[in-house]
Amino acid sequence: MKTVVVIDDSEEDRYLVKRALRRSEVDAKFVEYDSAFSALGDFTDSHRFRENMGAPPPPALVLLDINMPRLGGFEFLERIQAEGVAAGRCVVVMMFTSSNNPSERARAAEFDCVVDYIVKPITAEKIREIAERAEFRSGAVRDQS
Amino acid sequence: MTEKVFGYPRSELVGQPIEKMIPPHLHRKHAVYRSSYVNEPIPRSMGQGRALRGLRADGTEFPVEVALQPVTTGDEQFVICSVLDISERRAAEREIREKNAHLVKLNEELTAFAYSASHDLKAPLATIQGLARCIDEDLTDGVYDDVQKNVRRIEALSEKLSRLVEDVLLTARADRVEMVEESFRIDERVRASLERHVLLQEENGVEVDMSRVPPWAVVSQRERFDSVMDNLISNALRYSDPEKQSKALHVEVKRFEEGILLVVRDNGLGVPEDMRERVFQMFERAHPTVTQGSGLGLALVRKHAARLGGHVELSVEDGWTSFRFYVPLSTEPEEQGDP
Numbered sequence A: 001m002k003t004v005v006v007i008d009d010s011e012e013d014r015y016l017v018k019r020a021l022r023r024s025e026v027d028a029k030f031v032e033y034d035s036a037f038s039a040l041g042d043f044t045d046s047h048r049f050r051e052n053m054g055a056p057p058p059p060a061l062v063l064l065d066i067n068m069p070r071l072g073g074f075e076f077l078e079r080i081q082a083e084g085v086a087a088g089r090c091v092v093v094m095m096f097t098s099s100n101n102p103s104e105r106a107r108a109a110e111f112d113c114v115v116d117y118i119v120k121p122i123t124a125e126k127i128r129e130i131a132e133r134a135e136f137r138s139g140a141v142r143d144q145s
Numbered sequence B: 001m002t003e004k005v006f007g008y009p010r011s012e013l014v015g016q017p018i019e020k021m022i023p024p025h026l027h028r029k030h031a032v033y034r035s036s037y038v039n040e041p042i043p044r045s046m047g048q049g050r051a052l053r054g055l056r057a058d059g060t061e062f063p064v065e066v067a068l069q070p071v072t073t074g075d076e077q078f079v080i081c082s083v084l085d086i087s088e089r090r091a092a093e094r095e096i097r098e099k100n101a102h103l104v105k106l107n108e109e110l111t112a113f114a115y116s117a118s119h120d121l122k123a124p125l126a127t128i129q130g131l132a133r134c135i136d137e138d139l140t141d142g143v144y145d146d147v148q149k150n151v152r153r154i155e156a157l158s159e160k161l162s163r164l165v166e167d168v169l170l171t172a173r174a175d176r177v178e179m180v181e182e183s184f185r186i187d188e189r190v191r192a193s194l195e196r197h198v199l200l201q202e203e204n205g206v207e208v209d210m211s212r213v214p215p216w217a218v219v220s221q222r223e224r225f226d227s228v229m230d231n232l233i234s235n236a237l238r239y240s241d242p243e244k245q246s247k248a249l250h251v252e253v254k255r256f257e258e259g260i261l262l263v264v265r266d267n268g269l270g271v272p273e274d275m276r277e278r279v280f281q282m283f284e285r286a287h288p289t290v291t292q293g294s295g296l297g298l299a300l301v302r303k304h305a306a307r308l309g310g311h312v313e314l315s316v317e318d319g320w321t322s323f324r325f326y327v328p329l330s331t332e333p334e335e336q337g338d339p
Helices: A011-024 A036-044 A046-053 A073-082 A085-089 A102-109 A124-144 B002-006 B024-039 B087-120 B122-141 B147-176 B186-196 B198-204 B222-238 B297-307
Strands: A002-007 A028-033 A061-065 A093-097 A114-119 B052-055 B061-073 B076-085 B182-185 B206-212 B216-220 B247-256 B259-266 B311-317 B320-328
Touching (some): A061 A073, A093 A102, B002 B076, B024 B076, B147 B297, B182 B186, B182 B222, B186 B206, B186 B216, B186 B222, B198 B222, B222 B297
Parallel strands (some): B206 B247
Antiparallel strands (some): B182 B216
16 A cells, blocks of 8 residues: 655645545545654654554655645655655655746746656646556666665 | 034133033043144144044033144244034034944845745745646546536635735835824723634634723824734734634733833744744745735834834743733823723
């Protein structure tokens, strides 16, 4: 089973993801964090990571909000990249934001682990579409290991 | 004319060396320039590209522009100097430079603002859009469990967005508008601000101590002072620590240099070290769990401080968060009796 992780400080936006996931009928475990800080602990500790996200393959999909208090989405990516998490456990990250700002798109594209840039609000169709791609991605990475 | 510009009566100038009208620290160089001019006397302006200074009778210096015109009568060589006082022009140039620097800064702020607005103003709208779609789906499907909850969420988000827009306008206004100076009682303004937040204070169970706010009348921009008080007090109350048995907010006012120092201290959640500078920027919030804030309050406080010629500082020590707000005053605070 795959896992969909959402990291977003907005309770409503996490609800919207959860609901879109349910409606998409994609078979995935749903994990949510209300801040990048709380997620950081789980992402940088391999034991906790396995416990929360399940055994490999790792999370198929992380929906990461860009604009959060204190630790934003980009800072979160820098931190987990510095820890080697993204490369080692092949976290597939989609930036998830209300801003359609070209410079942010470009900044997101610079991270190897970022594969898409989704402008809110999310829909069930979008979840289905990215779940298909995410499955392909995690499968491809598994073959390499 | 020369008398007027330099402030001497004619009788004190005729027959005197030109150095009398030049600041002493330039005398040596001037002597060299003067002799080299005599060797090659052509009409030209003096010291091109250099800042030339004149010396008035009262000892003050001023910027000048000088044109030189050699005149030969018989076998005698004269030089006519036309001296122009360019103080006003220099002042105008300085003003243009300062205004330009201010505009550059405003423009940078505007860019930062547009960037933040693209997130902070758009985010609630995107969520409202998503929630409205949920309601639509549920109505179509005949599943009504979430409908009312989502309507409430939309209401709350609209309210939040409307407050945010108001705060944005306040922040813009803080920079543009000239506010009037007036005399007001500091203790009364502090008390009024605490009264405006009495609900929040009771809700969060915070003990307030303003015994160290003296009954002083000061002359300043009351509107800015009120806004600063409101923001610091509401922050202190909102970011109180629910885990703490006794929650406290202390307001203190004392003399500091040529003005006053206002201190607002609380034993609440504090500000993490990495956020202590960032909290003063627009749309920055330190605590994910406290969501009522627009992230503009402290940016506004800093703007007010700058417009009043003062500044604001944040420190966190032994579980106490202190905001220190320095305001210079043009007149001494006046001690007032009890009203």
